[in-house]
Amino acid sequence: MNERKNLPSMFARTPYYVLTGSLVIIFLFPIAWATIASFSAQAGSAQAFGYGLGNYQRLFDFQEGLPRYFTNSVIISALTVLFTVTVSTLGGYSFARFEFPGKNILFLLTLAILMVPGATLLIPLYVLLRQLNIDNTLLGLSLVLSVYQLPFATFMMRISFEAVPRELEESALVDGANSFDVLRSIMLPAVIPGLITVVLFAFLASWNDFFAPLILISDPSQSPLPLAIAVLRQQTMGVIDYGATEAGVVVMTVPCIIIFVLLQRYYMRGFMSGAVKG
Amino acid sequence: MSVTSRLTARRLTVRPGALGRPRRLAGIAYALPTLVFVLVFFILPLLLVGQMSASDWKLLGGDKGINFPQNYGALNNNPLFWPAVEFTIRYTVIVTVLLIGLGLGLALLVQESSRWVGMLRTVFLIPLAVGLAAASLLFWGFYSDSIGPLNPLLQSVGLIDDPILFFATHTNAFLSTVFMIVWKFVGLYMLILLVGLQAIPTELYEAASIDGGGRKQIFRHITLPLLRPSLALALILCVTGSLLAFDHFYLLTKGGPDNSTVTIVQLIYQQAFVRQNLGTAAALSLVLLGALLILNLIWFRLLRRGTAVA
Numbered sequence: 298m299n300e301r302k303n304l305p306s307m308f309a310r311t312p313y314y315v316l317t318g319s320l321v322i323i324f325l326f327p328i329a330w331a332t333i334a335s336f337s338a339q340a341g342s343a344q345a346f347g348y349g350l351g352n353y354q355r356l357f358d359f360q361e362g363l364p365r366y367f368t369n370s371v372i373i374s375a376l377t378v379l380f381t382v383t384v385s386t387l388g389g390y391s392f393a394r395f396e397f398p399g400k401n402i403l404f405l406l407t408l409a410i411l412m413v414p415g416a417t418l419l420i421p422l423y424v425l426l427r428q429l430n431i432d433n434t435l436l437g438l439s440l441v442l443s444v445y446q447l448p449f450a451t452f453m454m455r456i457s458f459e460a461v462p463r464e465l466e467e468s469a470l471v472d473g474a475n476s477f478d479v480l481r482s483i484m485l486p487a488v489i490p491g492l493i494t495v496v497l498f499a500f501l502a503s504w505n506d507f508f509a510p511l512i513l514i515s516d517p518s519q520s521p522l523p524l525a526i527a528v529l530r531q532q533t534m535g536v537i538d539y540g541a542t543e544a545g546v547v548v549m550t551v552p553c554i555i556i557f558v559l560l561q562r563y564y565m566r567g568f569m570s571g572a573v574k575g
Numbered sequence: 576m577s578v579t580s581r582l583t584a585r586r587l588t589v590r591p592g593a594l595g596r597p598r599r600l601a602g603i604a605y606a607l608p609t610l611v612f613v614l615v616f617f618i619l620p621l622l623l624v625g626q627m628s629a630s631d632w633k634l635l636g637g638d639k640g641i642n643f644p645q646n647y648g649a650l651n652n653n654p655l656f657w658p659a660v661e662f663t664i665r666y667t668v669i670v671t672v673l674l675i676g677l678g679l680g681l682a683l684l685v686q687e688s689s690r691w692v693g694m695l696r697t698v699f700l701i702p703l704a705v706g707l708a709a710a711s712l713l714f715w716g717f718y719s720d721s722i723g724p725l726n727p728l729l730q731s732v733g734l735i736d737d738p739i740l741f742f743a744t745h746t747n748a749f750l751s752t753v754f755m756i757v758w759k760f761v762g763l764y765m766l767i768l769l770v771g772l773q774a775i776p777t778e779l780y781e782a783a784s785i786d787g788g789g790r791k792q793i794f795r796h797i798t799l800p801l802l803r804p805s806l807a808l809a810l811i812l813c814v815t816g817s818l819l820a821f822d823h824f825y826l827l828t829k830g831g832p833d834n835s836t837v838t839i840v841q842l843i844y845q846q847a848f849v850r851q852n853l854g855t856a857a858a859l860s861l862v863l864l865g866a867l868l869i870l871n872l873i874w875f876r877l878l879r880r881g882t883a884v885a
Contacts, residue, residue, distance in 0.1 A: 388609035395602025417860035421623035505706025523708040557704035
């Protein structure tokens with residue numbers, strides 16, 4: 298009986314599946330193509346015919362070498378995540394649970410970073426990092442990338458801490474725990490979804506950023522992947538090497554897609570809970 | 576914040592005597608890293624960029640003294656300035672309409688949960704995980720006449736005779752870039768609008784259909800008005816992001832053909848690192864900041880008025 302009822306509705310749904318199915322193809326096709334192209338033969342590339350790892354071999358040996366650029370990107374992302382999480386967790390806790398003069402101004406100033414174009418800050422930061430003696434370093438770049446993350450991260454951590462019921466920490470405070478104990482043993486476990494969202498965004502942004510390293514890094518040995526790949530495509534003896542470039546795109550992209558899909562459950566929950574609170 | 580939590584907040588913070596002051600100090604201590612970051616990497620650069628915009632400041636030579644209105648006047652005389660402003664605005668308008676329109680379409684398509692819909696959501700979000708520079712380099716090969724898959728594909732099914740040159744004309748270069756941006760970012764706008772759609776109580780839809788409202792009427796009189804906050808957020812994000820476009824034009828079209836796709840941020844980069852004139856670059860970036868601030872002020876006004884009416 299059920300089947301007979303479902304049959305017409307299934308036919309009625311056919312246009313829907315055709316439409317959504319074509320959308321899936323459109324969205325996945327460029328990534329699938331880049332992956333295949335990175336293994337295929339191309340004129341002027343290291344992979345002369347057939348399929349193989351020739352393009353990756355050339356990428357591996359390019360200038361300072363792929364391991365160097367990959368390590369740079371890992372260090373930059375790790376430092377940025379570390380700075381962002383530390384500063385925004387302490388800051389968010391402070392904004393959510395404490396009162397002190399200037400609190401609201403500081404919070405608004407942190408959010409205001411969002412309104413200032415990256416280019417406006419990077420021109421003076423280029424001069425400033427040199428004066429601080431951290432120009433052309435992974436540390437300097439990570440500090441700058443963390444600043445961009447602070448508005449979103451601080452906001453996220455503040456609302457996460459505010460959503461924790463006060464009764465939890467009050468009893469601990471009455472028992473004589475200090476505020477840092479409370480943060481470590483009660484508050485932090487309660488804000489894990491918020492923390493994961495902050496980590497994910499800080500990682501994706503710093504791993505993929507191109508503009509800040511383009512301006513701040515001129516020493517090739519300190520280049521992150523996006524900058525190195527952009528140089529690679531122009532600099533193989535005047536011949537444009539599409540194969541090695543697409544191999545670089547794959548190396549840059551695969552870690553991001555894996556982490557993004559793995560953590561989807563957490564950040565989707567974070568976003569959806571944000572909707573309920575308005 | 577609920578009334579009860581506000582009451583307990585007062586109880587915690589105005590606790591008499593001994594606990595009050597240490598708590599205030601603790602609050603300041605926790606906010607100290609934020610304060611240091613904001614002062615050193617935000618306030619200080621802002622002051623510095625102001626000074627630079629009024630100085631004759633070369634990339635290598637450093638500060639060569641005051642040059643106050645000249646840097647700003649030089650903007651007007653730069654033959655690329657007004658075309659870049661016009662192009663950036665045109666790009667922003669077109670991309671915003673496309674991203675929000677298509678984002679809303681996708682959000683409506685993936686509203687009800689099922690296994691297939693869950694997979695659709697993931698697929699639409701995946702390009703977000705690809706970096707903008709990586710996506711630009713990906714599409715640079717994708718559109719290329721030597722290894723791009725589109726021309727062979729279209730030719731084999733007989734849709735075109737001669738290969739399309741994706742960057743040869745201004746229109747081609749512009750549309751190619753816009754397609755890539757929509758591909759990469761439409762998932763974000765789907766997500767924002769989906770969150771908004773799911774916040775609309777289902778009782779409203781039920782009541783409306785009992786009252787005999789058709790699909791179109793329900794969409795116009797219930798969905799759209801209640802979606803306004805999410806639409807406003809999407810609008811602000813999209814316009815701000817597009818006005819600051821850089822990576823994809825730098826990597827994909829390289830500003831060409833004939834400087835016809837040069838954006839404002841590209842001009843800033845060019846002034847600073849090609850012409851090596853940090854003074855004019857600083858002036859231009861302050862003009863951009865001013866334009867964004869005015870835009871944001873207008874929006875907050877409109878938003879406040881909007882919520883007051885609703």
